[in-house]
Every structure is written in structure tokens, then in C-alpha cells.
Amino acid sequence: MHPVIELDGLEVRFGSRTILKKLNAKLTGRSIGLLGPNGAGKSTLINTLLGFHKPSSGTARIFGRDVRTQAREVRSLIGYMPENDSFIASMSGVRFVRLMAELAGLPREHALERAHEAFFYVGLGEVRYRELGTYSLGMKQAAKLAQAIAHGPKLLFLDEPTNGLDPPARLRMIALIQEIRERGDLNLILSSHLLRDVEECCDEVLILKDGNIAAFCNLEEERRSNRRFLELETRGGIDGSFVAAIETLGCETAAGAQGRLKLVLPDELEIRQLYQVAAEQNVQIRRLSHKRDSLEDIFLKAMETADGRL
């Protein structure tokens, strides 16, 4: 089984500037997030995988196919939703998606059928005969998603899919992406600088900084491992006897900031038992929260490294 994307010493240069610096990674997740500040190289990486930029050294493979030597084959597996407005303003929505599906190789009657389906799927069924130039920003984003999925790709590239959307439109877009992911028919790569989008849609994250891989993590594993971490705050500060009583339950403890107590719970311990101990010790628990090492923490840690190199 080939990884979804394999980067093998991938370097991309524009003139004297090196944009991607010898990247090495194997991405196997169903939905992979590409994170990074502006100018980190996210769009360049996507464009290189699409064959728009030639690597100056190294290579990348998608499902085991080399993007350099098997570009046509690679592109037949891909659906691409670009970041900017990309469409032909004078065409109706469904005709445009049909054109794109035919260019992807679908026979004309299938292309037409799938263009209609894709438009209904993204929620634009009622406006599919309107010219694309008259669409609102949210509708244009949805139309871009429609053209990206109409030909049934195996891998979907979504470049900033929620750019410029208002909150309800953003929620609809995220729900669509999640639904596509849950169906399990295709893998998706979501490039964004919005941590929330990536956190809600992805199970693997590749963080880029200055053309280097600053971090790579499996969000699912992070979420699982974070479940046993707790942060606890009591009225009047932490009492020594209370800490000792908790430790008898098998918890590891450490003093946190602002008089809080950090705990690592043993697998068999239930939260209810902590409340029982607190009651016995006459301690009032004010706040108890799972201390998640959130994507934000991971991202900020990755950004702290000097040149972004792992």
C-alpha cells in the first residue's frame, strides 16, 4: 500500500530563492492538513504536487506515482480546489463543471450528469444555470468544490477552502468536507492557515515554516494521548494533604501555574473518584478540565524553532 503522499528530498527553487527545502515525509492519513504561516510554502507544495512547478531536486510521489515523470497519471487522480477565484465568469455553473469533468476524461453524458449531481451536493442545485460571475463568494467557493469532485478524484486538494466565508457558510463548507472525508472514498489534503479548519477536518497535520517541515503529527493519536491529562483548580489553592490523597489513587501530579494542579490519570481511574477524594478532604473543586495539547499548542511549538526544521 503506497502512502498518499511521499516527499523524497523535495526541493523547489524560483531563481535564487529556495522555497521548499529538501522535504522528506510520508503522509498516510485520510485527511491531511497543511499548516503554516503565509509564505511557508503550502501553496508551492500543492502546486508542485500538481505538476505546476518542477522540483529542482528530489521528488514527490502520490499513491506511488512520481509527480515528475507520471504527471498526467497523477493529475488524473486529483481534484483541485484553488485558493483564488478560478472559473469562467460568462459560463453557467453547471456548464463550467461539465467542461472541467470532460477535460478530466469523462464522456459528455456522464460529465453532464455528474456536474448536476455535484452542484446539488454542494447545495447550489437551484442556481446551477446562473452565470458564475453572478455568484456570491460563498457560492463561488462551493462551485469550486463542485468542479473538484465532479470527476470522482481519489485525492482532493483544498487550498484555503473557507477563505472569505461568513460563519454560516464556513460551517457548511466544513460540514461538506467532513462528509466527504467520512465517506472514505477519497483522501484529502487541506491547506489552511486557520487552525480550527484543520483541527475539525484532518487527522494528520504537516506544519511548514520557511520551506521546512516544522512539525508532523497525527491528530488522532494526540487526541487519544491527551485524554488522561487533567488540570484542576480548587478553592483557596492546592492543599498538600489533598495532593497526597490524590497520589494514593495512582495519579502523577505536578504544580501548574496560578495554583493549579496538573494530573496524569491512570487508565482505570474515573473522574468521579477525584470528586470523592475532594469531598473527603473537604476541598472544593472549582475547575477541572482536560488539558489538551491542542493543535494551537503544537503549531506554536513548531513556530518557536529557529528555522522551522524538525
Next chain:
Amino acid sequence: MAVYKKSYRPYDGGLTSSWTRFLVIPRFAFEDMRKSRFLTIFFLASFIYPLICSLIIYVQHNSSALNLLGVQGANRLISINATFFLNFLGWQSMLALFLASFTGPGQVSPDLANNALALYLARPFSRVEYVLGKMWILIVLMSCMTWVPGLLLFLLQAYLEDGWTWMTANSSLAVGLFFGSWVWIVILALLALALSAWVKWKPAAGALMFGVFFVAAGFGVAVNGVQRTRWGHLFNISALIGSVWVHLFGADPAVNNGGAFFRMPAGEELPLWCCWSALGLLCLACLYMLARKIRGAEVVR
């Protein structure tokens, strides 16, 4: 699947041949062009001159028709020769220039203005196929205006004359019609697409197309006047192509010096290899302009 189900499903049907996929672009473009009444009328009007020519050929071979018109012996005034076909090609090529100026600028510029190239090229579809698809529209239309009716006239003349004997004796006319038209069509199509790729405003791109022919020719005349030379004609694309046609038709340059708009001034003819080289350089320049602009993603260095 019924549209009301509104769910995503992968595609598991067959795919079209990758070799013919570029034809999708002209098919959509023809659908759009049919909506333009002006273009439709102009295209149909371009067949008036070939019809007149076919009438001339018919009348030239039909004494009874001449008798009926009361112009006995007029057939001696009409000659179906290289001059006749060069004039035909000249007139039709002029119309082809107009057509290319009307339709060419609308080919690439909307895709560039709307950033649609990334979507075309993110598919199993190359830059060459894209350019070929866009050129195909102009090639088909201009072929219908130039070499297709030209060869039909040639066949009509051969049929009414001595058939095979006339055809073999005048095969250079057919060669000239076919290859001469193709040289003109390729130059026009490449120039129209290149200008369309660089000038995103359609009217400006159309005007520039005429400018390349008329203003550059004027510039060439000015160079000739100031420098007392004839090399300024290298800027005159129509005169260059006229010289090439005369050669392809196997005509005598002293008698047949291109047709109307495509005439090189007498005594100022340039060597044939210079004409070919200049036209070749023009095509290379257009290809370079297209290669610079037809990209999936713009590179900011």
C-alpha cells in the same frame, strides 16, 4: 443517481481517449460562438466570394450560358490560372484575418482573467493540448474559409476542364492553396492566441491584431524610406506571406506578386529564405509568448 439524493459518490465509468480530449475546448467554444449573430453572419458571408468564383469557373466552361447572357466569347477574357487562385486566396485570407481578430482575443484572455488555467492544467491535460484546443477553433473556421473552398474550386475547374490531365499539370495550384492557407492559418492562430494571452482586454487584443499587420507594415515602409533599403518589408507580414504563396503556387514572381493586400512592391522583393525565416521567427515569438503565459501557477521570482 437521482439528484435529490445529494450525496457524493466516486466515478467508476469509462474515460475518453486522452488524444482526443483537447477537442472538448473547441466544442464548447463553437457552442459559444453560435450565440453571436454577428460572427455567424460574417462566417456565412465569407462564402460569397467562393460562390462567385465557382460561377466564374462554370461560366468559363459553358458557352451556352455565355450565349444566354449575350456575351459570346467572354470566356476568352477569363483565365483560371495561378492569378485567379492567388486572388481567391488573398481575398479569403483577408477575411480570415478579420475572423481571427474577432474570435481570437476571446480565447485565452477570459481564462487568464478568471484564473481558470489552474483548473484546466490540474487535470490530465497539458499546456500543449490547451493551446492546440484553443487553436483548433481558429484552424477549423479559417480552413472553411480558405483551403477547403479553394480545393473545391480546383476540383470543379479540373472536372470542367480535362479532368486528371489538368489536375496533374496544375498540381502546384492545389499545393499552393493547401500549404499557403495553412501557413497563413498557423500564423494567424498563433498570433491571435499570443495577443489574447498578453492583452486581457478583448477589444484591445483585436485592435492589436490589426496593428501587427497594418502598423508594422507602415513602420516597414518608413524604415525603407529613411534607410533607402528594402529590408523594412520584413515587418510587413502580409507581403512576406504573399512572397511565400507565389513560390508555393509555382507562379512567376514577375507576373504574380501575391494577391491584393499580400503584394510585395515590384522590384523590392526579398529573398525567399528571408521571408520564410521572418515568418518562422514570428511563430517562435508567439510560441514563446504563449509558453510564458500558459501556466498553472504564476511564479513570482
